[in-house]
Each structure stands twice: as structure tokens, then as C-alpha cells.
Amino acid sequence: MSTANIPAAKSYVLLQIGDRRFAMPASEVSELAPPVRLHQFPHNSRLVSGIIVRRGRLVPVYDVCPMLTGKNSPSHQFYLVARRKFASTTEPAAIPVNGDCELVTADIVEVTSPQHVSGILMVGDASIEVLDLNALVTSGSAENELDRAGSLA
């Protein structure tokens, strides 16, 4: 993992996905939703497991647990709702998490790889990866593969 030491104290939400802890910038998180119904229908979008309804809005759920932990998501789960950036707009996006989340203020050490990790937080004795939601849900997707192929050519 390559690092560039640029410490900056900000607020982060600590979350548990499978058996691992991660963090996300608090500024990107909208809410922690209870284990509401996951609505599913046929589609072929990678990582998207369905839709939850929050405050009258339809929020897509990205099942990132297998990708981050190599294990299937537990059945009873909460949803962390954040905002995913698209070219000209943003959209709410939920990821399944286990139980409660915690708000911390800590210094981040920025990193450049892996792509879906924007930095490392030191909380107590633990070093926790800060997730870049946009990079996480698009990593390995068709558009990324095309970008990668283009940059290698």
C-alpha cells in the first residue's frame, strides 16, 4: 500500500462490514437505516442487491461485503446510506453494515492504493481503512476495465 502523509483531522463514521471495521467520511453519510425490507427484481448490474425505501425515496443497495471480506453478507443487517457521485449528479446509495456505527474524529493518512481506500485512520491500536464509496462500487466494473485498458495502451 503506497502512502502519502497528509494528516487531516475530520469526522468519520466507523462501520462493521462482515467481520471487518471500515470508516467513511461523515460528510458523505446521510443516515444509518434499520433492517428494512430489501426489494429485489431482475437486473444485471454488478454489486447491486436491490432497493430499500427511505423517507419516500428509493435507495439502491450495494452488497460490498463479499468484495471487502470474501464472505456473504449476514441476513439481518442495517444499511448505511451515503451519497454516490455520478458525472453530473449524486444519488443516495446504501451498503449493508452490522449493527451500530460510531462517529470518531481522527487524523487520516491518505493512501493511493487499493483504489477503493482513500486513507487509513488510527483509532486506538487499530488502523482502519477509509472507504471511497464511488471507487468501491465501480472498481472492476466495465467502465473501469475500459479505463484501465485505455491507460495501458
Place this chain on the structure above:
Amino acid sequence: MKIAAQDAVKSRKARRPEAVILFTVSNQLFAIAADSVQEIRSTDSLGAALEVEQQEIPKVRHTIERAHRTYYVVNACTHFGLRVVRPTLVLMLRQIRTAVLVDKIERMAEIAGIHALPRAFGGAERQWYRGLAYLEDQVIPVINPAGFLTTAEFERLDGAMAAASCNDLAAQI
């Protein structure tokens, strides 16, 4: 000013109540605008369906002749990648030469509006659905009738049909 006014009209139009038919395919609930369906028939009445000799588009195996038009019969299970079950009904679509094999009609309903499909969905579903309806605590995909067969698929099927008629004619001669 003009642009804002147009947006307001568009927004009102998007929220206009709409009558839909709720139907199931392999236990999955879908909605389709009632005015996009011309006729609903039992598959038992399709004895006169002709087999299409082509392998490229596996979701289409038969055609039906109705009012001098040839309808391509799409198996909705195959189209949506669902477990294939024996269909009991066929929806003949209006203005599109497509008939769709489905399991059963649940009921008619009125939806207050259609939510745009979130951008998270970037696959073929963007052609399959006009959007999503939220009805009685259920999120239901609203079918885009034109999404069952693309223009290219229609051309390939028409080509296969034309080739089959030529072969039949040649055999008769």
C-alpha cells in the same frame, strides 16, 4: 423562464396517475401500463403459433398471427433471466409486434407516478424498465414494452422468417 416552465410541465406529467396491469413471471411481480396491452390470452389458445427457426434469440421460439400482423412471442422468464416456468398467459402488446408469455395476472392497479430507475442500475434493465412504482409497500419494476426486443433483434427475426418462407417456397416448387 421558458426552460423552468417546461420542467414544471414535465414534472407534473411524470406524476400523472396511471392504470397498470400487475403480473407475475416466475413469482416476480411486474407492472405494465394497461394501455400498452392490446389483449390477454391463455396459452391454450395459441395452438396456431408457428415455430421460428432461429437460435440467436433464445427468448423467441414462436410467432402468432393477429389481424394480419406477425407477433414475436417472447418468453419473459428467459428475457429477465428468471427460472423458466410454464407460462399460462400471453400479453399481446399494442403498437409493437411483441407478445409476452407470463405466469399470471395479479390485478389492475393505479400508480401515482413512476420513480426513475436509480443510476446504480446501469445494465440491460435500463431498456427493460420505464422505472419503478412504489405500491402498497412494494417496489415494482414498470415494464418498457419496447424493451422486450431491440430493433436489431426485430431485424434478425424478420430475416429468419423471410429465409424460412423462401425455403418453404423452394420446397413447394
